[in-house]
Amino acid sequence: DTEVTQTPKHLVMGMTNKKSLKCEQHMGHRAMYWYKQKAKKPPELMFVYSYEKLSINESVPSRFSPECPNSSLLNLHLHALQPEDSALYLCASSQLKGTGGIDEQFFGPGTRLTVL
Amino acid sequence: KNQVEQSPQSLIILEGKNCTLQCNYTVSPFSNLRWYKQDTGRGPVSLTIMTFSENTKSNGRYTATLDADTKQSSLHITASQLSDSASYICVVAGYSTLTFGKGTMLLVSP
Secondary structure, eight states: OOOEEEEOSEEEEOTTOEEEEEEEEOSOOSEEEEEEEOTTSOOEEEEEEETTEEEEEOSOOTTEEEEEEETTEEEEEEESOOGGGOEEEEEEEEOBOTTSSBOOOEEOOOEEEEEO | OOEEEEEOSEEEEETTOOEEEEEEEEOSSOOEEEEEEEOTTSOOEEEEEEETTOOEEEETTEEEEEETTTTEEEEEEOSOOGGGOEEEEEEEEOSSOEEEOOOEEEEEEO
């Protein structure tokens, strides 16, 4: 299985709602990532988990809360979002090299989020 | 500062024609360079990944080259198809960083 799955595919939420995005991979990858991508822009890194521990937080507002329950799952909890948070949210996973470095990333199809 | 510059920003070609996309980078230390294809509203899909010692790598009609001395890479698409219409993103990996280019938007016209 060389696939990263994400649910839901589309999400519309109000600014007072609480919702979660989910990501799953069964490739045995020990690094998982959340990216935010606005239209016609490259993906922007939000969070990195290594061995189920948060290793990188790119100064993301606290209304985004990541969680890594186990090595196969990655969640992104959303609360009190703003309309400018509307974007495509991508999850990715990769192996971690023993000598360091980031191995090839596999991306999920993304969740299209619209905040009203 | 690590940077990845891609050109052209956008490109329109006729179906069946070839094209070449460019990627210049200033990333140090360098680990590898990746080319991704991203369809609109979908996640990026890996086309090639090259390390310092690799000069060229092919994946079907896609051929990537890397000149680590001049820090340049190219992606050549042969006999383009309508399904090649997408954004092509160059990503350069350092030891613990990934730097994304802004992508080249390719439109293949019938």
